[in-house]
Amino acid sequence: MDTTAVSTGTDGKTWGGGNKPLGASYGKLMMWFFIVSDALTFSGFLVAYGFSRFKFINSWPIADEVFTHVPFFHGNYPMIYVAFMTFVLIMSSVTMVLAVDAGHHMKKNKVIWYMFLTIIGGAIFVGSQAWEWATFIKGDYSAVQTNGGNIIQFGEYVEVDGEQKFKRVAVSDFAVAAATERTQHQRKNGIWYSDEKPLPEFTVSDVVAGLEANKNILARTQIINEEGEKTVMSRQESIDMIKNNGKQVVSGANLVINEYGTNLFADFFFFITGFHGFHVFSGVVINIIIFFNVILGTYERRGSYEMVEKVGLYWHFVDLVWVFVFTFFYLV
Amino acid sequence: MAHAHKLEIFRGLIKFKSNTSKIWGVLLLLTIVTAVEVVLGIYKPEALMGQFLGMKGLNWIFIILTIVKAYYITWDFMHMRDETAGLRRMVVWTAVFLICYLVFILLQEGGYIERVYESGFIKRDF
Numbered sequence: 001m002d003t004t005a006v007s008t009g010t011d012g013k014t015w016g017g018g019n020k021p022l023g024a025s026y027g028k029l030m031m032w033f034f035i036v037s038d039a040l041t042f043s044g045f046l047v048a049y050g051f052s053r054f055k056f057i058n059s060w061p062i063a064d065e066v067f068t069h070v071p072f073f074h075g076n077y078p079m080i081y082v083a084f085m086t087f088v089l090i091m092s093s094v095t096m097v098l099a100v101d102a103g104h105h106m107k108k109n110k111v112i113w114y115m116f117l118t119i120i121g122g123a124i125f126v127g128s129q130a131w132e133w134a135t136f137i138k139g140d141y142s143a144v145q146t147n148g149g150n151i152i153q154f155g156e157y158v159e160v161d162g163e164q165k166f167k168r169v170a171v172s173d174f175a176v177a178a179a180t181e182r183t184q185h186q187r188k189n190g191i192w193y194s195d196e197k198p199l200p201e202f203t204v205s206d207v208v209a210g211l212e213a214n215k216n217i218l219a220r221t222q223i224i225n226e227e228g229e230k231t232v233m234s235r236q237e238s239i240d241m242i243k244n245n246g247k248q249v250v251s252g253a254n255l256v257i258n259e260y261g262t263n264l265f266a267d268f269f270f271f272i273t274g275f276h277g278f279h280v281f282s283g284v285v286i287n288i289i290i291f292f293n294v295i296l297g298t299y300e301r302r303g304s305y306e307m308v309e310k311v312g313l314y315w316h317f318v319d320l321v322w323v324f325v326f327t328f329f330y331l332v
Numbered sequence: 333m334a335h336a337h338k339l340e341i342f343r344g345l346i347k348f349k350s351n352t353s354k355i356w357g358v359l360l361l362l363t364i365v366t367a368v369e370v371v372l373g374i375y376k377p378e379a380l381m382g383q384f385l386g387m388k389g390l391n392w393i394f395i396i397l398t399i400v401k402a403y404y405i406t407w408d409f410m411h412m413r414d415e416t417a418g419l420r421r422m423v424v425w426t427a428v429f430l431i432c433y434l435v436f437i438l439l440q441e442g443g444y445i446e447r448v449y450e451s452g453f454i455k456r457d458f
Binding site for chain 2: 148318326
């Protein structure tokens with residue numbers, strides 16, 4: 001074998017071997033391979049979101065009206081919390097890159113400290129994501145879903161600084177609950193292998209009764225008008241719409257129903273932020289493993305902290321994806 | 333290679349003394365860009381709400397600012413600035429080309445389906 005290799009006569013030529021055109025180690029290159037393919041997966045998801053949004057361009061939910069909560073505070077604060085989450089993730093990216101930099105200078109204690117901060121940042125982000133999900137699933141004002149699958153929401157005009165503004169009102173604040181005879185299908189009283197989800201608190205006729213009793217309540221459709229707001233119907237239209245087309249009261253969101261608008265919005269929200277959240281979670285786990293390796297002095301003995309650099313690449317990529325998710329879910 | 337960081341951003345307009353100070357500089361830049369995005373997203377200035385190339389002007393601003401952020405994350409945090417041109421092109425152009433293709437195909441198709449709905453061939457208002 002040796003003789004064959006020598007007799008090729010390519011020494012000193014470009015294809016003679018030993019050439020490193022990319023100047024990067026195998027591990028780092030493979031991480032880049034993974035990142036490119038994962039980037040394409042994420043763009044597939046985000047573009048699918050764009051596809052569905054373009055399909056319903058005139059009736060898509062307005063993100064500012066959906067994500068308005070901040071933990072421990074009451075009131076309407078669109079975007080503030082997501083902006084905070086974005087900042088936490090960027091900040092943990094910074095501590096990660098500082099850890100990489102400290103690794104280049106073989107400063108073990110600094111690497112430990114920065115890796116620790118990165119892990120904390122990641123944990124805060126995942127926790128925030130969980131809170132965001134919980135709030136989204138629980139819902140806000142409830143709405144009525146029509147037979148055609150459209151979502152009708154309720155509110156009233158209030159005067160804010162001399163201007164008439166449409167303010168949302170929760171279904172539970174005006175619907176008149178009547179005694180109903182509908183019983184929930186449970187395993188003990190129906191087919192033994194299936195049961196039904198909890199019944200909605202209100203029925204469509206409760207909502208109609210509430211609408212008729214409260215003269216100020218109006219319904220609005222999902223159609224976005226020229227001012228970029230959802231179309232508010234007149235009193236008569238509102239009552240007729242619920243009476244003729246109302247199918248069920250929906251509260252919160254899951255993969256089947258969504259009080260904020262089209263179901264697809266909730267589906268994509270769970271799918272894309274969930275997939276990203278899973279990346280952050282696995283990033284935190286990998287960071288923890290590397291963190292302990294650093295403490296144990298594995299890389300000190302190896303003489304190179306390149307492993308920190310490789311997980312760093314992954315961690316920055318997760319941040320990079322969030323920048324896009326943030327734009328396309330919350331801003332655009 | 334590990335110690336040879338390029339320490340200038342904005343095509344040499346700003347030069348940093350050390351890699352650490354460059355990192356903080358880039359953090360400052362990313363924070364400012366995010367803050368601008370959030371403020372624009374909350375106040376939605378009327379002047380930017382006009383249609384431009386099939387989208388609201390404001391949305392174009394958001395997308396451009398996002399790409400700016402992506403650039404600095406990749407170039408300075410992921411050290412793409414310090415990699416060889418070959419590696420950089422392999423990663424960036426592959427992704428950019430395929431993503432542009434995806435975006436074009438799917439958004440075009442989404443718009444088409446929207447027009448089918450709008451022209452009333454499929455009833456949805458019930």
